Amino acid sequence: MAKEITSREADYSQWYNDLIVKSSLADYSAVRGCMVIKPYGYGLWEGMRDVLDKMFKDTGHVNAYFPLFVPKSLFEAEEKNAEGFAKECAVVTHYRLKSNPDAPGKLMVDPEAKLEEELVVRPTSEAIIWNTYKGWIQSYRDLPILVNQWANVVRWEMRTRLFLRTAEFLWQEGHTAHATKEEALAETVQMLDVYAKFAEEYMAMPVIKGVKTESERFAGAEETYCIEALMQDGKALQAGTSHFLGQNFAKAFDVKFADKSNKLDYVWATSWGVSTRLIGGLVMTHSDDDGLVLPPKIAPLQVVIVPIYKGDEQKGLIDNVVHPLVTQLKDLGITVKYDDSDAARPGWKFAEYEMKGVPVRIAVGARDLEQNIVEVARRDTKEKMQVGINGLAFYVKVLLDEIQLHMFNKAKAYRDEHITPVQNWTEFQGVLETKGGFISAHWDGTAETEEKIKEATKATIRCIPVDAVEEHGVCVFSGKPSTKRVLFAKAY
RNA sequence: CGGGAAGUAGCGCAGGCCGGUAGCGCACUUGGUUUGGGACCAAGGGGUCGCAGGUUCGAAUCCUGUCUUCCCGACCA
Numbered sequence: 001m002a003k004e005i006t007s008r009e010a011d012y013s014q015w016y017n018d019l020i021v022k023s024s025l026a027d028y029s030a031v032r033g034c035m036v037i038k039p040y041g042y043g044l045w046e047g048m049r050d051v052l053d054k055m056f057k058d059t060g061h062v063n064a065y066f067p068l069f070v071p072k073s074l075f076e077a078e079e080k081n082a083e084g085f086a087k088e089c090a091v092v093t094h095y096r097l098k099s100n101p102d103a104p105g106k107l108m109v110d111p112e113a114k115l116e117e118e119l120v121v122r123p124t125s126e127a128i129i130w131n132t133y134k135g136w137i138q139s140y141r142d143l144p145i146l147v148n149q150w151a152n153v154v155r156w157e158m159r160t161r162l163f164l165r166t167a168e169f170l171w172q173e174g175h176t177a178h179a180t181k182e183e184a185l186a187e188t189v190q191m192l193d194v195y196a197k198f199a200e201e202y203m204a205m206p207v208i209k210g211v212k213t214e215s216e217r218f219a220g221a222e223e224t225y226c227i228e229a230l231m232q233d234g235k236a237l238q239a240g241t242s243h244f245l246g247q248n249f250a251k252a253f254d255v256k257f258a259d260k261s262n263k264l265d266y267v268w269a270t271s272w273g274v275s276t277r278l279i280g281g282l283v284m285t286h287s288d289d290d291g292l293v294l295p296p297k298i299a300p301l302q303v304v305i306v307p308i309y310k311g312d313e314q315k316g317l318i319d320n321v322v323h324p325l326v327t328q329l330k331d332l333g334i335t336v337k338y339d340d341s342d343a344a345r346p347g348w349k350f351a352e353y354e355m356k357g358v359p360v361r362i363a364v365g366a367r368d369l370e371q372n373i374v375e376v377a378r379r380d381t382k383e384k385m386q387v388g389i390n391g392l393a394f395y396v397k398v399l400l401d402e403i404q405l406h407m408f409n410k411a412k413a414y415r416d417e418h419i420t421p422v423q424n425w426t427e428f429q430g431v432l433e434t435k436g437g438f439i440s441a442h443w444d445g446t447a448e449t450e451e452k453i454k455e456a457t458k459a460t461i462r463c464i465p466v467d468a469v470e471e472h473g474v475c476v477f478s479g480k481p482s483t484k485r486v487l488f489a490k491a492y
Numbered sequence: 493c494g495g496g497a498a499g500u501a502g503c504g505c506a507g508g509c510c511g512g513u514a515g516c517g518c519a520c521u522u523g524g525u526u527u528g529g530g531a532c533c534a535a536g537g538g539g540u541c542g543c544a545g546g547u548u549c550g551a552a553u554c555c556u557g558u559c560u561u562c563c564c565g566a567c568c569a
């Protein structure tokens with residue numbers, strides 16, 4: 001038993017940490033709050049990135065890259081945004097080291113090399129980008145600008161967790177500029193839909209589309225849309241956000257355009273992003289006590305083939321069957337690995353690929369060949385099936401689709417069971433303590449009530465669902481009138 | 493940033509109170525036997541005990557500082 005992980009029941013947090021490390025997604029690093037994303041974890045991110053990037057391109061966006069550093073004077077231009085991030089900014093103050101005269105062989109910051117103006121390491125890029133857009137935009141003919149960047153950002157978090165919250169993380173941030181409010185709003189909603197589609201169809205992670213309350217809104221935004229997912233421990237995870245920024249950044253950076261009648265107006269803006277946090281969400285949505293469970297559409301490796309043999313003669317016979325199978329699977333666009341390494345025995349390989357969440361495993365032994373079959377095992381349900389070799393590649397292709405669908409349906413069933421409508425404060429507290437998940441409740445719309453509920457229970461309003469129905473009710477906490485239900489939950 | 497715990501071979505740990513030149517399991521190397529759920533036998537290799545100071549004839553062990561990680565709070569994606 002070389003690699004065992006803590007069970008979810010014993011300690012959910014420890015299970016998560018064990019899983020990330022033992023499945024080789026990431027490692028802790030020598031830098032406080034920063035992690036190393038290992039090749040398997042990065043492969044997962046690359047797969048997600050490739051799909052999202054295509055979805056962005058298909059909706060008319062292009063990629064660009066802006067600087068890591070933001071001069072402090074630019075950063076503080078949009079005051080609300082700057083204040084919102086001020087407490088977690090890394091700041092570059094010097095540009096040179098020198099030998100330390102008091103400690104031979106050691107270096108020190110050269111006090112003579114102090115920067116004229118401090119550079120903020122971007123926690124997000126609105127400031128540097130809007131400063132740049134000012135030079136790109138004169139007329140309505142220059143609009144819209146639909147730019148995305150894949151980048152790293154830094155937020156100096158006090159308490160970090162692998163993938164979910166690290167000081168540095170990878171993400172994409174879209175920054176668009178529009179001539180009208182309507183167009184910007186449409187863009188905001190469009191990208192929210194892109195995120196939701198990606199989460200559900202590729203990650204098999206069901207999400208609720210909604211709007212943030214004022215206190216949870218992105219600093220500097222007029223409106224923040226979000227997708228919220230539910231983890232297996234009943235806590236919610238904000239998985240992506242899309243912001244309608246109004247004219248806030250255009251005003252802060254003086255970005256005006258001339259419309260068709262040559263009238264000057266400020267540009268309308270959006271920004272939207274998802275990060276490597278999605279990997280944490282993926283892990284906590286599907287995985288079990290034996291390791292990762294990855295949806296086929298995102299899994300870096302979809303199929304692994306393990307030979308079981310005694311001696312070179314049997315190995316040769318198995319090779320004769322497996323090699324054409326590998327070709328057939330690849331021709332169907334399936335990623336496959338034939339693990340015929342002699343370094344580990346079959347049982348060890350089984351456990352290892354289960355830990356890594358490979359969706360389908362095919363075991364081929366001499367006994368199978370006599371009957372012209374193989375053993376196909378699916379990771380999500382742990383089922384094993386005897387399948388004929390003829391037509392096997394196509395069978396696997398269909399099976400991968402079935403696994404993808406089953407994973408989504410299972411996660412959705414769990415999520416739906418954990419959206420609990422409550423009518424009063426007693427029920428609210430009871431559900432939160434015993435069951436967890438989302439609580440659908442009426443709220444009076446005030447930040448005061450929201451804050452008091454948070455203080456009392458640690459639950460926050462995750463979102464006001466976009467499909468919330470209008471109904472008359474009374475606030476679960478204050479008893480004041482309310483027109484729609486919102487979703488509360490404890491959150492990551 | 494406050495409270496708690498931890499850091500000794502790649503991983504998991506013992507040793508520490510009572511200072512005397514570091515050990516166990518797994519992993520690794522070589523050879524052999526094996527292979528249908530984390531194989532077995534034999535012989536090997538590998539550690540400035542997180543880092544930096546201090547006490548001492550002598551420090552993994554005692555003292556001080558510091559770094560990193562985990563858990564609980566406050567803050568946040």
